[in-house]
Amino acid sequence: MNDTFENLKKTLKKLPGFGLKSAETAALYLALENKDAARELARALADALENVTPCPECGGLSENGKPCAICSDAARMSSAICVVEKASDINAIEKSGSWRGRYHVIGGKLSPLKKITPEKLNINGLVEKIQRGGVTEIMLALSNDIEGEATCHYIQEKVAPYPGVTLTRIGFGLPSGSQLSYADSGTIKSAMKARRNF
Ligand SMILES: [Zn+2]
Incomplete structure (x- = not known):
């Protein structure tokens, strides 16, 4: 061969x-x-x-250690942060044109099987952003599966001490277990619209 x-x-x-x-x-x-x-x-x-590096602010796609185009855009609401698993989820949501806030990539989801513990995810970075002030909404756009659910609950515990922050989760027209980055724009748009308090 x-x-x-x-x-x-x-x-x-x-x-x-x-x-x-x-x-x-x-x-x-x-x-x-x-x-x-x-x-x-x-x-x-x-x-x-x-040259490609993660954005130091959100963990999304950037170059040479600089903040990404979204984090540098003064017109984007900094009070609302959409939490995603991967940078590719940001691209998918951006294509749907349904979010005017900022993002935060946690880098995966909790999974005892794959030994992904909270320390391996960038959840502390999210809490630090809340502590800096000015954040009023954290929207969870994580997978609609058991691991995504567990991750949402873990973040809920971390955000609970901050009463000024509303925690929401995207509604799911997305099939169970499906990945956000593979969903089409229309589906993402309606899931974002149907977000509810978590
Ligand atoms: Zn960024």
């Missing part, structure tokens, strides 16, 4: 959204059919590795 090719296929298959078939198609395309595209991809990856 061709080890180099197999290795490329295996590596691509680890990427989110890639299955065996799409990994094979992409590997053939890059390794054999279009080497220019492969070179372009290699350059873009090297550039991203070098």
